[in-house]
Amino acid sequence: MSLTSEDRVAETERILGLIRKGTDQVVGEDDLREKLLQGRTLVVKLGLDPTAPDIHLGHTVVLRKMKLLQDLGHQVVIIIGDFTGKIGDPSGKSKTRVQLTDEEVRRNAATYFEQVFRVLDREKTQIKYNSEWLGKLSLSDSLAMAACVTVARMLERDDFKNRFESGTPIGIHEFMYPLLQARDSIALEADIEVGGTDQTFNLLMGRTLQKSFGQSPQAVITLPLLAGTDGVLKMSKSLGNYIGISEPxxxxxxxxxxxxxxxxxxxxxxxxxxxxxxxxxxxxxxxxxxxxxxxxxxxxxxxxxxxxxxxxxxxxxxxxxxxxxLGILPQDVPLLSIQSLEESEILQAIKRSTAISTSELRRMLDQSGIQVNGEKVTSLGSCESGDILKVGKKKFFKLDLRA
Structure with a gap:
């Protein structure tokens, strides 16, 4: 049964409500509303810089929004920046990034695929490499793009502005990065591009370039950066406040x-x-x-x-x-392999498994922060193979003495 005009408007507003959930901003929402009212399949773009991260929940903020749009019947396209990755996205960088080789880009892209499809539907996701069109641009094409944006506009970008004011070099090729990412939107005739708030400048450049090339500008959906388990800093594996999507x-x-x-x-x-x-x-x-x-x-x-x-x-x-x-002592926990029951050997094994420093482990032991079989101890001198160790509040190990 076909929808009435009133039903179509109501359904469009419902979808926009889902799209807005958790977003920082939706730029071009009126244009997006019109496209949704037309009932056609929209092209939804996500660009990935192939630097091979281990994906954690912070990365999935954008991916889950893509999954929503995919479930609504729109065409999700992932752009692997094999061409732009050789330049390196200058977003948030205080100096020029080291350029990636072709081999590094391919290897890193494979890492993305292994993890991204734990969120997105593999069968409904298109994968594109932007070298398909960027590698074919002539010098005239590049100059035509560059003519669409002024240097003053580029220097509105905080990372460029700060580097310029501090005298830190900025390569001309770095100015090209947002333009080349925007060219991806032209190649796809993208209707929507999704990214984190740190990508806002690049995403809006897509709208600018599409207008200059006579295309309907894409809507831009930006999403905030996720705070980690500490509740303060951005989720990051290096900070230890992350939740990995491949963790047990x-x-x-x-x-x-x-x-x-x-x-x-x-x-x-x-x-x-x-x-x-x-x-x-x-x-x-x-x-x-x-x-x-x-x-x-x-x-x-x-x-x-x-x-x-x-x-x-x-x-x-x-x-x-x-x-x-309930405080029940778990038995099915990781084994901590040791060569002897010496306290120093046990501490070194814990250090290897947790990355906690020896000095910090010593402090924890002195303050009864390590338990053996549920009992607080200040020494590990009486441990036996098979004992259950609790290190801090969360980590459990079973001692495994190897002959």
């Missing part, structure tokens, strides 16, 4: 439970597929005095279920409840 279900569940209460709603908005209405219901319960821990359990289930099966998620919750809520 138990680890993922426990890490979600460790986030500060004030991030519960933010995580629901940015890294789950829950509707705005469902998230509003969580906020209402919290405002009415609900225990944040209960809502966080729901969040942990929701996130873990996105990457693991129902059974694996249930087992992760059981492990969390028994270990961290």
């Amino acid at each position: 279900a138990r680890v993922m569940f426990q890490k979600v439970m460790s986030i500060p209460d004030h991030l519960i709603i933010r995580y629901f908005e940015l890294v789950t597929d829950e509707t705005p209405e469902a998230i509003a219901a969580v906020q209402t319960r919290l405002d009415a005095g609900a225990n944040p821990r209960d809502e966080k359990l729901t969040l942990a289930r929701t996130i873990t279920r996105l990457y693991w099966s129902e059974n694996e998620t249930a087992e992760a919750e059981r492990f969390f409840r028994e270990t961290f809520s």
Whole structure:
């Protein structure tokens, strides 16, 4: 049954509400509304700079928005910047980036594919390499693009402005990066481009160039950067405040439970597929005095279920409840292989498995921050093979003496 004009308007506003969820801004929303009202399949673009990150929940903020648009029936296209990757995105950089080789770009792109398709539908996702069209540009083509933007406009960009004012060199090729990324939008005739707030300048350049080339400008959806488990800094593997999407279900569940209460709603908005209405219901319960821990359990289930099966998620919750809520000593934990039962050997093995420094482990031991079989100790001199060690609040190991 065909929709009436009133129904189509209502459905379009519902979709826009889903698109707006968790976004920083939607530029060109009126144009996007018109395109949605037409009922046609839109081209949704995501550019990836092939630097081979291990994808964590912070990266999935953009990917989940792409998945929403994909589920709504639109064509998702991932652009692997094999051409632009040789330049290096200057966003947020205080100096010129080292250019990648062809081999590095290919290897890194393969790493992306392994992880991205844990979020996106592989069968419904197009993959393009921007060397397909950028490698064919003539000097005249490049000059025509450069003529669309002034140097003053480029220097409005904070990283360029700061480097210019401090006397730090800026390569002319770096000015070309946002123009080349914008050229990707022209090649695809993109209707929507999605990215983090740190990509705003590049994404808006796509609109500028499309207008100059007579195309309908893409809508730009920018999404905020996700705070890590510390609740303060941007999620980053180097800072240790990350939740990896390939981490075991138990680890993922426990890490979600460790986030500060004030991030519960933010995580629901940015890294789950829950509707705005469902998230509003969580906020209402919290405002009415609900225990944040209960809502966080729901969040942990929701996130873990996105990457693991129902059974694996249930087992992760059981492990969390028994270990961290009921204090039951877990048995199914990673083995800590040691060559002797000397305290120094055990500490070195813990250091290798946790990256905690020897001095910090010594301090933890002195302050009873390490437990053996559920008992606080200040020495590891009486440990035996098979003992369960708890290091800090979250890490468990079973001693495994190798002959």
